[in-house]
Amino acid sequence: MIDQWRHVFKLDPDKMISDADLDAVCLSGTDAVMIGGSSGVTYENTVDLLSRVRQYELPCVLEISELEAVVPxxxxxxxxxxxxxxxxxxxxxxxxRAVERYGYIIPWDLVVPEGYIILNSECTAAKLTEAECGLSVSESTAYAQTADKLLSLPVVYLEYSGMFGDMELVSTVHRSLSNSRLFYGGGICDTETARQAAEAADTIIVGNIIYTDLVAALSTVKAIKG
Known part of the structure; x- marks a missing residue:
């Protein structure tokens, strides 16, 4: 499924989105909707958002950041x-701990591990995970190749959440991968940033702009998918 994705909208259960705006997002032509966030994610708000997205015929995936918020x-x-x-x-x-607690009911055929490399030290995810963000191109590439060739992870995710990243670094990391698909997220806010990111990575993740400028968010789909 993920091998065909070029554009994904990421929705945060902890943020409000109107029915009209959700309708526009889900009918935009995006390849999938990812639900997840770095803080404030609960079982209740995740269930609520899933039930709303499930009205539309597009893949809906959960990016797990909180064990108690895992929803079937x-x-x-x-x-x-x-x-x-x-x-x-x-x-x-x-x-x-998750496997120890829930291993007997985990649908392993639906699980996709992601090798995250967080590169914006100011974002919530970096602070929460104590990420070492000041990486050089060679260090970032080494992490990515470790995920690709040593750990055989299907996805490497370069996360610049809150800022638009270094596309030369992203391109270099992309070229170093043999099997992993490269996801990029961070600072995609219009047609131009979407095109630049899509040229550098396999899949772009568009999130924050949905909540501040929906028209600009929707333009990112057109930029990638015509």
Whole structure:
């Protein structure tokens, strides 16, 4: 499924979105809707958002950041493994506890692990996971190749949440990958940034702009998919 994705809208359960705006997002032509956030994610607001998105015929996936907010009924479950964290908890610790607790009911065929590389030190995800964000191009590429060739992860995710990243770095990381698909997220806010990111990565993730300028958010789909 993810091999065909070029554009994904990411919705935060902790943020309000009207029915009209959600309708526009889900009928925009995007390849999928990802539900997830770095804070304020609960079982209740995740269930609510899933039930609203499920009215539309497009893939809906959950990016898990909070164990208590895991909800059945998604098409896929994206599991972040923060490669450049200073804490083992965000690389494997939380994951081990989840498997220990819920392993008997985990739908393993729907689980997609992501090798996250967080590169904006000011974003919530970086602070939460204690990510070492000041990485050089070679260091970022080494992390990505570790995910691709050593860990065999299907997705490498370059996360600049809150700012538009270094597209030369993104392109270099992309060229270094053999099997993993490169997701890029951060600062995509209009047609031009969408095109630049799409040229550098396999899949672009568009999130924050949905809540501040819906028209600009929708233009990112047209920029990628015509």
């Amino acid at each position: 009924g998604f098409d896929l479950y994206m599991i972040p493994m923060v490669l450049n964290t200073r804490s083992v908890e965000w690389l494997i610790g939380h994951h081990r």
